[in-house]
Amino acid sequence: MTEAILELKSINVFYGAIHALRNVSLHVNAGEVVTLIGANGAGKTTTLATICGLLRARSGEVRYAGQDISSAQTHRLVESGLVMAPEGRGIFPNLTVEENLRIGAYARKDKPAVASDLAHAYDIFPRLAERKRQKGGTLSGGEQQMLSIARALMSAPKLLLLDEPSLGLAPLIVQTIFETIDRVNEKGVTILLVEQNANIALKHSHRAYVIESGCIEIEGASTELRSDPRVRAAYLGET
Amino acid sequence: MLELLATAEPGGTSLAQALLQQVANGIAKGSVYALIAVGYTMVYGVLQLINFAHGEVYMLGAYFSYYPAKWMGYTTDPEDPTFVPAKVPLYVVGFLFVCSMACCAFLGMLIERFAYRPLRNSSRLAALITAIGVSLLLQNGGIMLFKADPRGFPTLIEQSSVDLGLVALTNTKIIIVVVAAVMMTGLHLFVQKTRPGAAMRACSFDMRTARLMGVNVDGTIGLTFAIGSIMAAVAGVLVAMDQPTIDPLMGLMAGLKAFVAAVLGGIGSIPGAALGGLLLGVTESVVGTFSTTYAEAVAFVLLILVLLVKPSGLLGKSGREKV
Numbered sequence: 001m002t003e004a005i006l007e008l009k010s011i012n013v014f015y016g017a018i019h020a021l022r023n024v025s026l027h028v029n030a031g032e033v034v035t036l037i038g039a040n041g042a043g044k045t046t047t048l049a050t051i052c053g054l055l056r057a058r059s060g061e062v063r064y065a066g067q068d069i070s071s072a073q074t075h076r077l078v079e080s081g082l083v084m085a086p087e088g089r090g091i092f093p094n095l096t097v098e099e100n101l102r103i104g105a106y107a108r109k110d111k112p113a114v115a116s117d118l119a120h121a122y123d124i125f126p127r128l129a130e131r132k133r134q135k136g137g138t139l140s141g142g143e144q145q146m147l148s149i150a151r152a153l154m155s156a157p158k159l160l161l162l163d164e165p166s167l168g169l170a171p172l173i174v175q176t177i178f179e180t181i182d183r184v185n186e187k188g189v190t191i192l193l194v195e196q197n198a199n200i201a202l203k204h205s206h207r208a209y210v211i212e213s214g215c216i217e218i219e220g221a222s223t224e225l226r227s228d229p230r231v232r233a234a235y236l237g238e239t
Numbered sequence: 240m241l242e243l244l245a246t247a248e249p250g251g252t253s254l255a256q257a258l259l260q261q262v263a264n265g266i267a268k269g270s271v272y273a274l275i276a277v278g279y280t281m282v283y284g285v286l287q288l289i290n291f292a293h294g295e296v297y298m299l300g301a302y303f304s305y306y307p308a309k310w311m312g313y314t315t316d317p318e319d320p321t322f323v324p325a326k327v328p329l330y331v332v333g334f335l336f337v338c339s340m341a342c343c344a345f346l347g348m349l350i351e352r353f354a355y356r357p358l359r360n361s362s363r364l365a366a367l368i369t370a371i372g373v374s375l376l377l378q379n380g381g382i383m384l385f386k387a388d389p390r391g392f393p394t395l396i397e398q399s400s401v402d403l404g405l406v407a408l409t410n411t412k413i414i415i416v417v418v419a420a421v422m423m424t425g426l427h428l429f430v431q432k433t434r435p436g437a438a439m440r441a442c443s444f445d446m447r448t449a450r451l452m453g454v455n456v457d458g459t460i461g462l463t464f465a466i467g468s469i470m471a472a473v474a475g476v477l478v479a480m481d482q483p484t485i486d487p488l489m490g491l492m493a494g495l496k497a498f499v500a501a502v503l504g505g506i507g508s509i510p511g512a513a514l515g516g517l518l519l520g521v522t523e524s525v526v527g528t529f530s531t532t533y534a535e536a537v538a539f540v541l542l543i544l545v546l547l548v549k550p551s552g553l554l555g556k557s558g559r560e561k562v
């Protein structure tokens with residue numbers, strides 16, 4: 001269990017002249033839920049995009065399952081189980097719920113397993129089962145978030161990257177989403193969770209990193225971070 | 240077009256019958272526009288790029304059949320001393336089609352790989368200017384390599400008039416309509432029912448998310464260019480077969496009209512390209528009955544009218560689905 005499934009070794013990422021990530025190092029062990037918390041514009045999405053090959057680091061190394069993936073193509077990574085549910089959910093609005101889920105399984109060749117995973121996705125999210133013929137664009141925000149996670153699960157992830165799953169959702173729905181994340185993790189999926197909602201993210205994770213202006217500032221066990229005065233002041237709304 | 244009017248039965252040539260005949264001719268013409276238009280529409284759907292070089296791919300489709308035919312000894316060039324009006328065997332016709340399709344598919348992917356892919360993250364204007372550049376390059380390259388004067392295309396199929404009851408069409412025009420209908424239907428099914436088709440649709444919605452779903456986006460874009468080019472190649476050979484001269488600038492007007500057809504039908508929509516092509520072809524032919532001068536202008540008048548009423552085109556969606 002101490003084997004790191006994902007490891008970032010001091011990566012630097014630029015948008016033109018903007019230095020978005022500065023020597024970011026982090027690792028995720030197999031079986032863990034790790035959260036990356038930080039304010040708007042801290043570099044959370046940039047980190048995830050770099051991991052899954054949408055962006056390239058100018059220096060540093062990204063390792064996944066023992067291999068250097070710094071220059072791997074995104075679709076190859078999806079095939080090998082590194083899957084991201086993007087910020088803003090990326091639901092295909094004109095496809096039905098079921099078509100969206102099937103696109104999640106696009107990279108897979110094991111047809112029978114896809115069918116059982118589809119049934120399983122409906123098990124986890126009964127709401128999606130009720131709406132399988134409905135267009136993705138007509139779902140509520142919470143339902144779209146469920147669909148986004150369910151669709152990522154359809155790719156049979158080993159490591160799931162979640163970008164702000166709580167964004168714009170009512171507290172009760174957020175609770176449901178995080179309970180689902182726990183369950184997905186119990187099934188053996190490793191999770192790297194990006195959140196602004198530090199409170200709930202720290203409750204539902206084993207370890208955490210805090211990122212500020214492109215630098216990792218704090219790291220440690222989630223329980224410890226919850227009592228860290230710096231975290232309490234900046235992210236848990238206490239003074 | 241007018242010569243066909245003359246071939247209609249002299250006694251009963253009512254205006255209605257003449258118009259009907261022109262509608263039939265227009266359908267054949269429109270089928271060609273439709274075949275070329277899908278190339279514009281698919282590329283636009285995925286990349287939001289107007290591939291102005293597409294008309295030249297159509298032109299080259301004709302030449303990619305002309306030369307192999309010539310090398311095999313089939314030619315109708317009047318100045319060619321070896322000219323024999325030989326009957327071209329069916330398997331050779333098939334081979335010529337396949338040859339054009341393969342060469343154009345390769346050419347289309349080449350254009351994408353070297354002209355457009357390096358600009359994928361640049362401004363749309365840069366890509367547009369590049370597209371015009373590639374188009375000019377291919378036109379002038381064609382003039383240089385093939386010479387500007389029209390070439391006689393070998394008679395792949397002996398032309399004859401087929402009486403269809405109310406109208407009469409040449410057999411080559413009937414072949415154009417049938418082949419175009421089969422290819423357009425096949426393409427529609429391919430895009431809607433297959434895995435690569437699903438990948439194309441996903442890319443046209445949202446390329447970034449498609450990538451995250453495991454779609455090979457570069458491969459899918461290459462495939463889109465290949466398929467569009469194959470359709471244009473078929474159109475090129477069909478037209479060469481029907482009106483037996485070809486020249487390096489034949490892609491200019493045809494490409495422009497097909498582009499108009501694509502916009503008319505709703506750029507991004509494959510059924511839209513079919514509808515736009517047919518509508519344009521029929522309107523042109525019918526107007527041509529009264530005035531050949533205005534027939535050419537009709538495409539653009541029609542375009543302006545449709546865009547005034549429905550800017551997204553007849554079957555265009557204002558949403559994000561584009562293929």
Ligand SMILES: Nc1ncnc2c1ncn2[C@@H]1O[C@H](COP(=O)(O)OP(=O)(O)OP(=O)(O)O)[C@@H](O)[C@H]1O
Nearest residue numbers: 015018020038039040041042043044045046047196
């Ligand atoms: N495409 C881009 N071009 C230029 N700068 C960008 C681009 N994307 C992000 N940035 C900048 O990089 C920094 C990090 O952005 P990023 O999206 O990673 O933040 P984030 O932590 O995900 O924020 P949020 O919580 O708002 O999603 C920001 O300052 C942002 O302005």
Ligand SMILES: [Mg+2]
Nearest residue numbers: 044045046087
């Ligand atoms: Mg973000």
